[in-house]
Amino acid sequence: MAVIIPLTEIRRALEGIDVLQAMEQGFVAYSAGRVVVPPVGELLFDDPAGDVHIKYGYIPGDEYFVIKVASGFYDNPRRGLPANSGLMLVFSQKTGELAAILLDEGHLTNVRTAAAGAVVAKHLAARPVSRIGILGAGVQARMQLEFLKPVTDCRDVLVWGRRADAVATYRTDMEAHGFRVEIAAAPGHVARACDLVVTATASHAPLLTAADLHPGLHVTAMGSDTADKNELAPDVLGRADLVVADSLAQCIERGEIHHAVRAGVLESQTVVELGRVLADPTRGRSSGHQITVADLTGVAVQDIQIATAVYRRVRGGVDAD
Amino acid sequence: MAVIIPLTEIRRALEGIDVLQAMEQGFVAYSAGRVVVPPVGELLFDDPAGDVHIKYGYIPGDEYFVIKVASGFYDNPRRGLPANSGLMLVFSQKTGELAAILLDEGHLTNVRTAAAGAVVAKHLAARPVSRIGILGAGVQARMQLEFLKPVTDCRDVLVWGRRADAVATYRTDMEAHGFRVEIAAAPGHVARACDLVVTATASHAPLLTAADLHPGLHVTAMGSDTADKNELAPDVLGRADLVVADSLAQCIERGEIHHAVRAGVLESQTVVELGRVLADPTRGRSSGHQITVADLTGVAVQDIQIATAVYRRVRGGVDAD
Numbered sequence: 001m002a003v004i005i006p007l008t009e010i011r012r013a014l015e016g017i018d019v020l021q022a023m024e025q026g027f028v029a030y031s032a033g034r035v036v037v038p039p040v041g042e043l044l045f046d047d048p049a050g051d052v053h054i055k056y057g058y059i060p061g062d063e064y065f066v067i068k069v070a071s072g073f074y075d076n077p078r079r080g081l082p083a084n085s086g087l088m089l090v091f092s093q094k095t096g097e098l099a100a101i102l103l104d105e106g107h108l109t110n111v112r113t114a115a116a117g118a119v120v121a122k123h124l125a126a127r128p129v130s131r132i133g134i135l136g137a138g139v140q141a142r143m144q145l146e147f148l149k150p151v152t153d154c155r156d157v158l159v160w161g162r163r164a165d166a167v168a169t170y171r172t173d174m175e176a177h178g179f180r181v182e183i184a185a186a187p188g189h190v191a192r193a194c195d196l197v198v199t200a201t202a203s204h205a206p207l208l209t210a211a212d213l214h215p216g217l218h219v220t221a222m223g224s225d226t227a228d229k230n231e232l233a234p235d236v237l238g239r240a241d242l243v244v245a246d247s248l249a250q251c252i253e254r255g256e257i258h259h260a261v262r263a264g265v266l267e268s269q270t271v272v273e274l275g276r277v278l279a280d281p282t283r284g285r286s287s288g289h290q291i292t293v294a295d296l297t298g299v300a301v302q303d304i305q306i307a308t309a310v311y312r313r314v315r316g317g318v319d320a321d
Numbered sequence: 322m323a324v325i326i327p328l329t330e331i332r333r334a335l336e337g338i339d340v341l342q343a344m345e346q347g348f349v350a351y352s353a354g355r356v357v358v359p360p361v362g363e364l365l366f367d368d369p370a371g372d373v374h375i376k377y378g379y380i381p382g383d384e385y386f387v388i389k390v391a392s393g394f395y396d397n398p399r400r401g402l403p404a405n406s407g408l409m410l411v412f413s414q415k416t417g418e419l420a421a422i423l424l425d426e427g428h429l430t431n432v433r434t435a436a437a438g439a440v441v442a443k444h445l446a447a448r449p450v451s452r453i454g455i456l457g458a459g460v461q462a463r464m465q466l467e468f469l470k471p472v473t474d475c476r477d478v479l480v481w482g483r484r485a486d487a488v489a490t491y492r493t494d495m496e497a498h499g500f501r502v503e504i505a506a507a508p509g510h511v512a513r514a515c516d517l518v519v520t521a522t523a524s525h526a527p528l529l530t531a532a533d534l535h536p537g538l539h540v541t542a543m544g545s546d547t548a549d550k551n552e553l554a555p556d557v558l559g560r561a562d563l564v565v566a567d568s569l570a571q572c573i574e575r576g577e578i579h580h581a582v583r584a585g586v587l588e589s590q591t592v593v594e595l596g597r598v599l600a601d602p603t604r605g606r607s608s609g610h611q612i613t614v615a616d617l618t619g620v621a622v623q624d625i626q627i628a629t630a631v632y633r634r635v636r637g638g639v640d641a642d
Contacts, residue, residue: 002408002424004325041362041375043386050417054362054375054388065364067375069388069410071417085417087323087410089390096371096392096406101422103323 002098005314010104013313019115019306020122020150024278026305027119027246031275035059037300040250042226048075051226055300064090064099064311068303070109074202084110084139088307100311108310112302114143116246116274117198117220120294122151123277124244124285125196125218129154132179133194135187135207135231136223137161137170140200144222145174148196158193160184162201188212191219199223199231206233213239215289221256222296232256232293238265241290245271247299255297323419326635331425334634340436340627341443341471345599347626348440348567352596356380358621361571363547369396372547376621385411385420385632389624391430395523405431405460409628421632429631433623435464437567437595438519438541441615443472444598445565445606446517446539450475453500454515456508456528456552457544458482458491461521465543466495469517479514481505483522509533512540520544520552531556536610542577543617553577553614559586562611566592568620576618 005013029035041054050073058065070086077083084106090099102108121129129152134141137159145157157179161167171181184190191197191212199207201223208219213236221231237243237260251257252268260266274294277284285292326334350356362375371394379386391407398404405427411420423429442450450473455462458480466478478500482488492502505511512518512533520528522544529540534557542552558564558581572578573589581587595615598605606613 036364038362038364041359041377043357043359043377043379045414045417048415052386052412052417054377056362056364056375058364065373067390069412069419071412073415073417076416079416081416081418085419087419087422089408091373091390091392091406093366094369094394095397095400095402096366096373096394097402098390098406098408098424101408103419 003100003314005100005102005310007103007105007107009314010102010107010310013310014111016313017309019111020118022305022309023112023115023119023302026301027275028279029059029275030247030299030301031273031279035301035304037247048073050074053225055298055303057300057304058093059304062308063093064308065093066090066300066304066307068109068300068307070106072202082106088303090307090311100314102307102310108306109298109303110139110143112306113140113222113296113298114147116296116302117144117222118147118151119278120220120244120274120296121148121196121218123281124292124294125152126216126285126288128152129196131156131158131194133190133197134159134200135161135190135197136200137163137166138200140222141170142173144198144200145179146177152196154196155179157181158184158190160187160190191217201231202229203231204229207231208236209233210235210239213291215291218292220294220296224255225297227254227258230256230259234260234263234265237293239291240293242285242292243271244274244277244292244294246274246296248273250297250299251295256293256295324421324635326421326423326631328424328426328428330635331423331428331631334631335432337634338630340432341439343626343630344433344436344440344623347622348596349600350380350596351568351620351622352594352600356622356625358568369394371395374546376619376624378621378625379414380625383629384414385629386414387411387621387625387628389430389621389628391427393523403427409624411628411632421635423628423631429627430619430624431460431464433627434461434543434617434619435468437617437623438465438543439468439472440599441541441565441595441617442469442517442539444602445613445615446473447537447606447609449473450517452477452479452515454511454518455480455521456482456511456518457521458484458487459521461543462491463494465519465521466500467498473517475517476500478502479505479511481508481511512538522552523550524552525550527554528552529557530554531560534560534612536612539613539615541615541617545576546618548575548579551577551580555581555584555586558614560612561614563606563613564592565595565598565613565615567595567617569594571618571620572616577614577616
């Protein structure tokens, strides 16, 4: 019988897991071709607007395979519900049996997404970071910032968001987490005044253009995960000295690279996968003056890594009791 | 918080559900283009051999969408475990929230698969059926036969299976269910002696050829659901007067039709979808002498129909308490 693990227990397990390391190992394995990751399953809804992604796969020879369901229904907050929901399923690779249901309500997707942002910042941002820029004021805008704490000492933040009230709340909340937060009037101001920028919106129109870039800037675009979402104008990626993808196969179908390749300003073969940068740092940033862009669409290997880590931790705890 | 529905409760709910009707309505809606069914997600394992299918979709305007995971690990029985496992997830179309986890352990997949076989027999087999032929002695070989009870009065069965011990057990078990069961020495004997044949094996090589066919025969091939499984030689479909698919889109990628089309003996545009036969019986069998073949690969609409029916029944029961 499968173990059902509720969110409170998942949160407790996460405290004992080095999520950044699990993500790094996952990306390296993925880019080395050691992970089976079929194309993302997708359901799109119009009324109300929502999307559901099914990400799944396995590392051959590991004990488990993982299927993750994550939904985003963007009108939910108006109804007092979180926009994101979902669960992760852990199965035995040897018998196909369901081992665990992680009722994470989307939290593990948020954590692994934020952790991927931190991995990217750790390996691609120029040092030292003088100011962090955030576009968006939602869950990821918060978690990306929190997850940057272990990878930079910088606590100065410039934020832009579409809704003034949400941005004001963001400032209050993030200041309570030890950041000094200023509010920008436009996305371009953020890019111009910061050297590490994370875009964390569900925008369908570009927020930054090449005119907003400056030497030494790193941008992590993590908001767009479907073919029609878009945070960076194609010329941002065209101008960058280095463009990194979490998954090249996914990023030519969805996310920012997809738009830039279609616009003819970026050749997909110049894009480097994150796992290759981690395995060989010479493929990453080569100077403090380069402009680097990372496009994160979310890869099943992140779900595999975090779900198996949580399940092993919970199971270990059960065994130890 | 999602309702978690264990197998015992699912079995109880099924007693109050007209599964055949739910399948018929589902197939009609599917073939009328009223169901969103993305391509099947698939994971294949070598050591030990196993396959996992993720089927999902929704009927726009309905309350729910459904994601089903079903695994088959064919060495499991040697380890004392059932070959098939899985679960179904019911989510709200309005918020993306997980409404119910149906821990069916693969049972609902078995039920909806057997029910589809019964729907096919009801609408395509020549009347009256004098003898039912079964290839295989596994779970579906049993359930297909049980589900035929309401659609035919015939209780005479000829069965063939690869393993003599499994076939002997099959006979004993099915005789306890009110059938008279004989055992055949070869698959071809079954086709020649019966007028309604169900193939329910995981064979990777054809079991029946055109030489085994006779006027009036109907064959339902439900065992092959991947691109490499194969129960019927291409010339069986080439010779048939009518070939019906549960899903044309799926059957040109996997199952029997897939093999016959690739072999050049069947044109996919001559294949009729089951939902069209149900909506318009003139598209079905036109005489007692025709040879008809139905290829069932399993369609997400079946999972949608059965999962939502079970959840509504359980929820209704809860509401009524």
